Amino acid sequence: MSERRTITPTHRYRNNDKLIGIGNTFWNLSEEHGVAGIVGDLHDGVFRMADGHEFVNFTVCSYLDLDTHPRVIDGAVAALRRFGVLDHCIPRTRVQTTVLLELEESLGELFGATVVSAISTAAASTGLLPLMASGHLGNGTRPLMVFDKNAHVSMANAKPSCADETEVVTCRHHDLDFLADMCRRYERVCYVVDGSDSLGGYAPVEELAELQDRYDLLVFYDDSHSLSAYGERGIGYVRTHSPVLDERTITVATLSKGFGAGGTAILLDGYPQQTRRIIERFAGPLGYSQKMNAAAVGAAMASAEIHRTDELVELQGRLRSNIALFDSLLATEQSGSTYPIRVVPMTDETVVEAAQRVFAAGFYVSPVFFPIVARGTAGLRVMLRAGQTGEQIRRLASVLVEAGAQPAGPVAR
DSSP states (O other), rough: OOOOOOOOOOOOOOOHHHHHHHHHHHHHHHTTTSSSSOOOETTEEEEEEEOOHHHHHHHOOOTGGGGGOOOHHHHHHHHHHHEEEEEEEETTOOOOOSSSHHHHHHHHHHHOOOOEESSOOOHHHHHHHHHHHTTTTTTTTOOEEEEEETTOOHHHTTTTHHTTTTHHHHHHTTOOHHHHHHHHHHEEEEEEEESSSTTTEEEEEHHHOOOOHHHHHEEEEOTTTTTTSSSSSGGGHHHHSSSSSSSTEEEEEEETTOOOSSSSEEEOSSSOOOHHHHHHHHHHGGGSSOOOOOOHHHHHHHHHHHHHHHHHHHHHHHHHHHHHHHHHOOOOTTTSSSOOOEEEEEOTTTTHHHHHHHHHEEEEEEEOOOTTTTTTEEEEEOOOOOOOOOHHHHHHHHHHHTTTTBSSSSOOO
16 A cells, blocks of 8 residues: 655645644633633623623724614614515525615715625625736736735635736735836736725825826725725725726725625726626625625615715714824824724733733723734734723723833823
8 A cells, every 4th residue: 555645735825834823822812811702792882791891892893883873773674674585595696686786876876986795805805806816807917916915814815816817926015116126027917905904004005006007007905994984975095095096996895894884895996897797707705695685785775874974074083083082192103193993012922911901991902913913013902983982092091001001292202
């Protein structure tokens, strides 16, 4: 009997040995210290656990608190009653009700784009990126796919399937010089990056637009963290600042964060109707029977209406005020930006214990560590929201200082 072969992985685009081997240590430590795997009931903005412990959650992506808005909740219920089905489980390319079409028309008007809905940004990226790699989204040329080193896992997971269609490389975070060099060397380049990332930063949208004009660069953005929270009518950072809103720019953004509903919007400009059909038929999960259900659509429709009113402007103003208050109390690398996320620096050795101390005081801030962030750059992630009170923010800041955070002001300098 011949000897069985063992497999040596190439780890060209993914390394689970490293990912789990290092990251799981921190996750286990977090769970052991009670700052992961938490279960509780939410009431009036406060979580209560079975043992009676109460805490205010400062790690929630609903930046405008629209996920608890009565009109959004009522919209979800009304849609269920109107359409009479939660999820008509068949690909929309075969048979569909009007539910998704109505939402896409509403969002298209709101954002000034052609909108295709998806169940999640992960599903959207998984489906769209290989089509971009093969040139079917673009001008027909297979581009070099350049993934930003910090691109969210929902995008980075598409590297292997993209590599079956074209060449794939990874560049340093926002490395414009590298991109320009690749544009000079390849017929076409596609850059995959977060328009707004989960650790508190925006993409250099205007600088990328210059490369788009000069070299016909194609850019794929995930702008999930700025939708609703940023821009007129909540159109997000990318659509507010990019002068290149045509077939060279494709954006996906979840409707589950600032928008307060569920699902994802794919924002397209300059593509013909047949491109929509290609997406619906061949973009992987977008062609499956899994799509936004009626409740999520109803919630999104109600949220879209709020986005057309002065209430959105008021909520955005409250969010900016809360961000400014936090920055006046604590020093972070994100201080002074409009971004609603702050990462309070800690060491790998102290981050979980610090999170536990803050949680005991009645607040939850998530400890972030490798592979969420680069090794040696651990911290406590704080997400500011419109509905948080000044008293809550001040109390949290005080507890964070006690746990080792750097206060703002003369001491920080």
